[in-house]
Amino acid sequence: MDILLKNAQIITLDENDNLIREGSIGIRNNIIDYIGCNKQSHEEVYSKVIDCKGGAVMPGFVNAHNHLAMTMFRNYADDMKLMDWLFTKIFPLEDKLTEDAVYWGSLLAMVEMIKSGTTTFADMYFFMESTARAVSESGMRAVLSRGLQGESGEEDLDYRIRESTELLEKYHNSNNGRIKVMLAPHSVYTCSEAYLRKVAGKSREQGVPVQIHLSETREEVKTCIEKFGRSPVRYLEDLGLLNDKTVAAHCVAVDDSDIEILASRKVNVVHNPGSNMKLASGIAPVAKMLSKGINVCLGTDGASSNNNLDMLEEMRLAAYLQKILADDPTVLPAEMVMKMATLRGAAALGFENAGSIEVGKTADLIVLNTEKAHYYPKYNIISAIVYSGNSSDVEAVIIDGNLVMEGGHLITLDEERIFYKAQKCALKLTGQ
Ligand SMILES: [Zn+2]
Known part of the structure; x- marks a missing residue:
């Protein structure tokens, strides 16, 4: 799936530690093929567009x-x-x-x-x-x-x-x-x-x-x-x-x-x-x-x-x-x-092509919802995530160019079934 993330605050963690206040990230064939301003992102060429307004995107x-x-x-x-x-x-x-x-x-x-x-x-x-x-x-x-x-x-x-x-x-x-x-x-x-x-x-x-x-x-x-x-x-x-x-x-x-x-x-x-x-x-x-x-x-x-x-x-x-x-x-x-x-x-771990948001790198990234009280007032987004962030802020997850979570909901895994089966296995293991 080709995906465009738009209106996002982007923490690239690239060589120059570039931070983009509001921009887009294009993903095609599991690779990041565009990082830049929303206007030049050619939204029409991506099959899926995710509006990250009020959110931050960082490497997974x-x-x-x-x-x-x-x-x-x-x-x-x-x-x-x-x-x-x-x-x-x-x-x-x-x-x-x-x-x-x-x-x-x-x-x-x-x-x-x-x-x-x-x-x-x-x-x-x-x-x-x-x-x-x-x-x-x-x-x-x-x-x-x-x-x-x-x-x-x-x-x-x-x-x-x-x-x-x-x-x-x-x-x-x-x-x-x-x-x-x-x-x-x-x-x-x-x-x-x-x-x-x-x-x-x-x-x-x-x-x-x-x-x-x-x-x-x-x-x-x-x-x-x-x-x-x-x-x-x-x-x-x-x-x-x-x-x-x-x-x-x-x-x-x-x-x-x-x-x-x-x-x-x-x-x-x-x-x-x-x-x-x-x-x-x-x-x-x-x-x-x-x-x-x-x-x-x-x-x-x-x-x-x-x-x-x-x-x-x-x-x-x-x-x-x-x-x-x-x-x-x-x-x-x-x-x-x-x-x-x-x-x-x-x-x-030998995944040198992942770990940062750069054109040509594999798309492994996450979207955090920063429209929450613990992110205000907004100064330094990296400090905010490290010192104030919660894991429940994670809204979307993309791994190898594939969307595995969107809007807080898992796409590839059946959460309820996994809880049930895991509980059953655990009780059997511990003899309870
Ligand atoms: Zn260990």
């Missing part, structure tokens, strides 16, 4: 670290320490997951993400074919990874990596390039050294990037030093797992030498402030990492440790936390945090 959010079907465990086990929560509550339930539960759990996450303006996400979980099917139906853009954990025997390890390879062969660059596949060893504390070496080898051999949880807590770092005499960052560096395509979630407990390694290897770091705060993991030194040139982006982590997938909330938490950490309100300003939630996330 990129949630760069998530476990979609953990929506199944949302509010199931809260107020616990990370290791306790993982090993006594989450891992035993994950052993009971089924294709069906992951499918409906993923769709539930997608309903929430689209409605709050997310167009792209990275997922690492299980039964990823179910999630791939859900991506195909929803129209979202995604990085999918089969979660890899292994302390067990060789045969078991091979079986999981084989599933990862199958996912890669079947889905990488599928759905018009909307799906990419990465390898996802869970962490240094759930994968043996031999396993991580095997994954590093596969990554090189297949040219597939790796996403991993890294230095999420001080406890993880302490155990790694006791076991291997090195920090998790140094350990992964020595195993050959760090490069400019690596996506490392958290990096909360990193010291200056870890940051040097991450910067020199150009590793992409995903900050998850909501999850880090809820699990009392600490505050990642985001401003410091940014000052060293590291590409830091934003994620929510799974819905069970956040407990929502709202990137607007995540932006605000990220900005607040860094200001507190530095004891300086000038740190991590609104523009930077918005780029972390969009442009920088798209780059980290």
Whole structure:
């Protein structure tokens, strides 16, 4: 569908940070083909025209670290320490997951993400074919990874990596390039050294990037030093797992030498402030990492440790936390945090043609209704969205040139049916 968005305030996040007070965006064959004044937009050549009067258009959010079907465990086990929560509550339930539960759990996450303006996400979980099917139906853009954990025997390890390879062969660059596949060893504390070496080898051999949880807590770092005499960052560096395509979630407990390694290897770091705060993991030194040139982006982590997938909330938490950490309100300003939630996330996940509004780029964008009290008086639109915006302001969502939400209503997904099915699956899983 060819779409024209007119009468919109446009936040481009392009090289020059161009802001257009009132203009139009033309989309043809999934690509942005026009940005400019309303008068010259040639409205007649587009089959669909959306009047955004009173609204703002910006790039869609990129949630760069998530476990979609953990929506199944949302509010199931809260107020616990990370290791306790993982090993006594989450891992035993994950052993009971089924294709069906992951499918409906993923769709539930997608309903929430689209409605709050997310167009792209990275997922690492299980039964990823179910999630791939859900991506195909929803129209979202995604990085999918089969979660890899292994302390067990060789045969078991091979079986999981084989599933990862199958996912890669079947889905990488599928759905018009909307799906990419990465390898996802869970962490240094759930994968043996031999396993991580095997994954590093596969990554090189297949040219597939790796996403991993890294230095999420001080406890993880302490155990790694006791076991291997090195920090998790140094350990992964020595195993050959760090490069400019690596996506490392958290990096909360990193010291200056870890940051040097991450910067020199150009590793992409995903900050998850909501999850880090809820699990009392600490505050990642985001401003410091940014000052060293590291590409830091934003994620929510799974819905069970956040407990929502709202990137607007995540932006605000990220900005607040860094200001507190530095004891300086000038740190991590609104523009930077918005780029972390969009442009920088798209780059980290290898979707370089998305993340900003520019002619020739893929059309992944959202329309926010700014005719609401919390946007008045109108000064700086970026500040207004970051510090005053609500996810319920999102009115329309376009992904890969397709309209997936309009007027606040989902087009590709049946919300009511998904709620019903997800509830049923969740109760079955938890035996309630
Ligand atoms: Zn995670």
